Amino acid sequence: MSDRSLDTFPRLLLQHAAVRPEHPAIREKDLGIWQTWNWSQVAAEVHALACGLAELGFRRGDSLAIIGDNRPRLYWAMTAAQCLGGIPVPMYQDAVAQELEYVLQDAGIRFAIAEDQEQVDKLIECRGRSPGLEHILYDDPRGLRHYQQAYIRSLDAVQELGRGRSAKQPEFITAEIEQGKAEDVAIMLYTSGTTGKPKGVCITHAALINAARGGCGFDKLGPDEEILSYLPMAWVGDNLFSYAQSLLAGFTVNCPESGETVMTDMREIGPTYYFAPPRVFENLLTQVMIRIEDAGAVKRWMFHYFMEVARRCGAEILDGKHVAAGDRLLYTLGNVLVYGPLRNVLGMSRVRVAYTAGAAIGPDLFRFYRSIGINLKQLYGSTETCAYVCLQRDGQIKLDTVGVPAPGVEIKIADSGEVLVKSGAMFKEYYKRPDATAESIDAAGYFHTGDAGFFDADGQLKIIDRAKDVGKLANGAIYAPNYIENKLKFFSHIKEAVAFGHGRDMVCAFVNIDIGAVGNWAERRNIPYSGYTDLAQKPEVYALVRECVEKANAELALDPALCASQVHRFLILHKELDPDDDELTRTRKVRRSFIAEKYGVLIDALYSGKASQFIETQVKFEDGRTGKVSAELRIEEVKTYPPATAQKAA
Amino acid sequence: MTTAGASGGKSIGGVVLDLAGISLAFGGVRALQNVSFDVREHEIRAIIGPNGAGKSSMLNVINGVYHPQEGTVTFNGVKRHDVNTHEAAEQGIARTFQNIALFKGMSVLDNIMTGRNLRMKSGLLAQAIRIGPAEREELQHREAVERIIDFLEIQAYRKTPVGRLPYGLQKRVDLARALAMEPKLLLLDEPMAGMNVEEKQDMCRFILDVNDQFGTTIVLIEHDMGVVMDISDRVVVLDYGKKIGDGTPDEVRGNQAVIDAYLGVSH
Numbered sequence: 018m019s020d021r022s023l024d025t026f027p028r029l030l031l032q033h034a035a036v037r038p039e040h041p042a043i044r045e046k047d048l049g050i051w052q053t054w055n056w057s058q059v060a061a062e063v064h065a066l067a068c069g070l071a072e073l074g075f076r077r078g079d080s081l082a083i084i085g086d087n088r089p090r091l092y093w094a095m096t097a098a099q100c101l102g103g104i105p106v107p108m109y110q111d112a113v114a115q116e117l118e119y120v121l122q123d124a125g126i127r128f129a130i131a132e133d134q135e136q137v138d139k140l141i142e143c144r145g146r147s148p149g150l151e152h153i154l155y156d157d158p159r160g161l162r163h164y165q166q167a168y169i170r171s172l173d174a175v176q177e178l179g180r181g182r183s184a185k186q187p188e189f190i191t192a193e194i195e196q197g198k199a200e201d202v203a204i205m206l207y208t209s210g211t212t213g214k215p216k217g218v219c220i221t222h223a224a225l226i227n228a229a230r231g232g233c234g235f236d237k238l239g240p241d242e243e244i245l246s247y248l249p250m251a252w253v254g255d256n257l258f259s260y261a262q263s264l265l266a267g268f269t270v271n272c273p274e275s276g277e278t279v280m281t282d283m284r285e286i287g288p289t290y291y292f293a294p295p296r297v298f299e300n301l302l303t304q305v306m307i308r309i310e311d312a313g314a315v316k317r318w319m320f321h322y323f324m325e326v327a328r329r330c331g332a333e334i335l336d337g338k339h340v341a342a343g344d345r346l347l348y349t350l351g352n353v354l355v356y357g358p359l360r361n362v363l364g365m366s367r368v369r370v371a372y373t374a375g376a377a378i379g380p381d382l383f384r385f386y387r388s389i390g391i392n393l394k395q396l397y398g399s400t401e402t403c404a405y406v407c408l409q410r411d412g413q414i415k416l417d418t419v420g421v422p423a424p425g426v427e428i429k430i431a432d433s434g435e436v437l438v439k440s441g442a443m444f445k446e447y448y449k450r451p452d453a454t455a456e457s458i459d460a461a462g463y464f465h466t467g468d469a470g471f472f473d474a475d476g477q478l479k480i481i482d483r484a485k486d487v488g489k490l491a492n493g494a495i496y497a498p499n500y501i502e503n504k505l506k507f508f509s510h511i512k513e514a515v516a517f518g519h520g521r522d523m524v525c526a527f528v529n530i531d532i533g534a535v536g537n538w539a540e541r542r543n544i545p546y547s548g549y550t551d552l553a554q555k556p557e558v559y560a561l562v563r564e565c566v567e568k569a570n571a572e573l574a575l576d577p578a579l580c581a582s583q584v585h586r587f588l589i590l591h592k593e594l595d596p597d598d599d600e601l602t603r604t605r606k607v608r609r610s611f612i613a614e615k616y617g618v619l620i621d622a623l624y625s626g627k628a629s630q631f632i633e634t635q636v637k638f639e640d641g642r643t644g645k646v647s648a649e650l651r652i653e654e655v656k657t658y659p660p661a662t663a664q665k666a667a
Numbered sequence: 668m669t670t671a672g673a674s675g676g677k678s679i680g681g682v683v684l685d686l687a688g689i690s691l692a693f694g695g696v697r698a699l700q701n702v703s704f705d706v707r708e709h710e711i712r713a714i715i716g717p718n719g720a721g722k723s724s725m726l727n728v729i730n731g732v733y734h735p736q737e738g739t740v741t742f743n744g745v746k747r748h749d750v751n752t753h754e755a756a757e758q759g760i761a762r763t764f765q766n767i768a769l770f771k772g773m774s775v776l777d778n779i780m781t782g783r784n785l786r787m788k789s790g791l792l793a794q795a796i797r798i799g800p801a802e803r804e805e806l807q808h809r810e811a812v813e814r815i816i817d818f819l820e821i822q823a824y825r826k827t828p829v830g831r832l833p834y835g836l837q838k839r840v841d842l843a844r845a846l847a848m849e850p851k852l853l854l855l856d857e858p859m860a861g862m863n864v865e866e867k868q869d870m871c872r873f874i875l876d877v878n879d880q881f882g883t884t885i886v887l888i889e890h891d892m893g894v895v896m897d898i899s900d901r902v903v904v905l906d907y908g909k910k911i912g913d914g915t916p917d918e919v920r921g922n923q924a925v926i927d928a929y930l931g932v933s934h
Contacts, residue, residue: 048813049825159818160876277823640868 024199025222027063027100029264031194034060037267040240043089046274046282054089056267062090064190066172067097069179070128071189073152073170077102077196080124080205084108084117084140085132087246087272090156090172092260094130099203099222100194106205106217107250109603110136111596113641116215118143120207124217124448127151130172134160137169144168199223205448206253206400217448218253218400228405228442229261231424235408236370242268242290243367247279252604253400254374258292261403283364291368294375296605298393299382301363303509307537323351324388331356331388336412356389365391372396374404375604377480377499379507380416387414395419397480401457401464402426403442407478418477428478429463435484436470437463469497486609488519494581496524498609501582504572508565509534513594515607516584517620523585525623527616528562529593535561550648553589559653562589566655574658583657586623588630590616591648597637619650628652679900680708682741683884684729684852689738691724691908698724699735700908706852711878711885713895715919716905717928722888723765725905726854729886730762731755743851756785761850763841765857765888771830775821775840776812778829782847783808815843818880819873835866839873846877853877855887859894867891871898896920904928 038057081098095105207215246259273282397419398404409420426440470480482497505514513529546552570583594600622630633647684706691699789801904912
């Protein structure tokens with residue numbers, strides 16, 4: 018079987034180097050110019066890096082910590098570790114030292130690769146308490162010239178060592194790759210830790226390649242795709258799209274110049290295959306809206322007029338459905354005047370397939386992108402399932418489902434409503450946690466996702482919330498907090514929302530305003546403010562947010578099952594929820610129970626009918642120092658709708 | 668951030684700039700009175716003092732805006748006669764300004780390119796029509812500018828008009844423009860004025876990095892004592908145009924005359 022020789026990532030790399038040596042494999046923008054490495058160059062770089070690591074004593078079964086932004090050499094380091102039978106462990110680049118330390122100790126890491134001085138400094142700090150960390154290797158030498166420690170080396174030096182080694186033993190690396198097996202663990206990813214301490218998810222070559230093969234086949238991805246890699250390497254999605262699928266199909270990965278230049282870089286590259294969590298799509302839309310509001314009257318009118326046309330028929334045209342000739346003509350005109358230029362500004366002119374996942378996307382947000390002709394689809398998966406469970410088929414897109422089971426995936430819905438999954442793209446185990454592994458994979462081999470959902474009439478899976486978050490109001494009505502929060506978060510002025518209601522007689526919510534959008538709004542109305550805390554407490558801002566909440570309530574009232582979930586009272590938090598303060602996970606999901614505990618006094622105030630509440634909170638800055646923020650928070654009532662009147666209003 | 672710029676493998680060389688007995692008066696106002704101090708190679712030298720102490724006048728003397736009535740300026744071992752600002756720049760002295768001096772309507776990239784102007788050999792006409800050698804030259808300069816953009820982490824703003832950037836970033840572009848000259852001596856006039864804490868930290872890091880990576884000698888005026896004490900190697904203190912202290916941050920901190928000047932004494 019021909020696949021036998023292509024069952025690990027190092028073997029896939031060698032194959033591309035042989036079959037398409039000149040094809041661009043990876044690009045990075047450096048000093049303002051896109052630098053390209055083709056597949057044969059990448060193979061040579063990986064080869065040198067692997068030999069260098071071996072020379073430093075990296076052994077089969079060792080873990081290699083990788084921490085930094087998406088850089089070609091960090092991706093090569095993953096393959097290099099896999100060549101030697103090691104396990105790369107990518108980590109979130111904005112993690113603070115304590116978080117890194119936990120992973121370093123849990124995975125028993127001896128080798129760490131850091132992107133730059135910032136990360137090296139964190140690792141040095143960790144090393145004081147985790148002496149097991151023997152080597153720190155860095156990519157960018159800036160600022161590291163005076164670091165005298167013998168255990169700190171540049172990747173240049175490591176590759177140099179490697180070239181020396183491979184000159185002496187040219188067959189060494191081939192023999193090492195030969196020893197690799199499909200069942201070996203290819204990568205270990207730490208879960209974001211929404212609940213409890215992070216767990217290391219061990220994924221084998223076989224599982225990740227299965228997921229990549231399934232996805233590439235499903236969307237017909239070939240070697241000519243272009244993808245922009247800007248999402249954290251520690252996240253399973255980046256591993257699947259930028260690493261596994263690129264190595265399987267042989268397409269080109271593009272690394273942006275820096276986190277801030279992603280928008281510009283995206284316009285320059287024009288990816289054909291794009292992935293972003295809903296948050297990114299939301300931010301892009303917010304930026305577009307801000308810029309449109311600042312544009313001249315003619316442009317503004319044109320935008321709003323044609324967006325209305327797109328709302329009417331854009332998504333249907335994309336799905337190839339029948340649309341009245343008049344609308345089709347208007348849409349074509351709109352495409353020339355508005356949608357085309359807008360896609361170009363977003364860098365999405367060439368996008369053939371775009372996916373979103375990681376959190377539920379607001380239906381209106383989703384529809385916006387589809388209506389301007391971007392083939393945005395949803396998928397469903399988790400770290401444990403290699404982000405490969407459900408995918409939406411072209412032309413069969415629904416706003417509120419995540420699609421049909423992907424090829425090779427079996428899905429069962431438990432009696433509790435929990436989604437159970439079985440597939441060839443499943444993780445092997447939680448590292449050193451047989452108890453947790455046994456808990457999440459049952460005897461029949463089904464993985465318990467922890468998500469509640471059901472299949473609709475077309476056989477598409479619909480996820481409503483985390484199984485454990487779905488609760489009941491005091492009157493017995495179903496309460497899905499995520500669903501409510503997502504409704505609120507779609508408003509460009511609201512960045513984050515946390516709803517409460519389980520076991521209560523009504524739903525109340527915390528809101529974070531979007532400082533960009535609301536700041537701009539305030540400036541245009543000549544409302545002065547000094548910072549987030551000040552702006553958040555302005556009566557005008559409360560009125561603005563109340564209007565949004567009321568709109569959300571009107572929509573909730575339309576759904577008989579969720580009518581009881583309308584928000585009765587809300588407050589705007591005095592600080593932005595932040596992963597550094599443990600309020601959000603690194604993937605920016607709300608840590609509901611932590612917030613409920615931390616801001617217990619505010620929740621009490623919401624339910625006790627008070628008009629305001631004083632709060633003081635400790636905040637952690639990125640450099641590890643702490644400070645305090647305090648404010649007197651206003652609490653406001655919101656209009657709610659009985660089901661019938663809402664329908665009349667709508 | 669590591670304390671004291673003197674840490675690390677930095678080796679401070681000989682005297683590059685020596686100011687001896689400088690006196691400067693505008694009519695009856697005696698801005699500087701018999702001030703002498705020197706600046707060594709690779710060091711970060713701070714000039715501090717209360718408002719109106721003569722700090723900016725001192726910088727203006729160094730880069731040739733003012734010509735002192737008395738005293739001598741020795742730069743790179745050569746005793747200097749009155750020079751104008753253009754000549755000072757040619758000798759390798761660059762500066763940033765307290766009130767940013769950039770072309771607000773031009774992009775960040777173009778602003779930094781102006782810093783290369785002194786180093787361009789091709790004539791005005793050749794540059795304008797970009798023929799052969801002029802184009803090659805511009806490419807070289809662009810590469811140097813890109814390195815600075817990378818160094819100061821302003822890649823995201825290359826094409827943005829400077830006027831649209833926040834203040835802290837404009838200051839960084841001002842520094843970039845000065846750096847583009849590849850100066851031997853860099854004069855920074857209140858580089859952190861009006862910045863928030865985060866911007867200050869960034870700027871400190873950039874100043875230390877410039878000093879470290881390029882080996883540039885830096886003279887800076889700054890009001891933020893924390894910053895001065897953290898990053899400078901030596902500090903000179905002026906008050907009413909007179910030098911009242913000179914030495915390492917620790918020495919200056921313990922100097923009674925300096926404490927009096929800053930906190931005031933009952934007369």
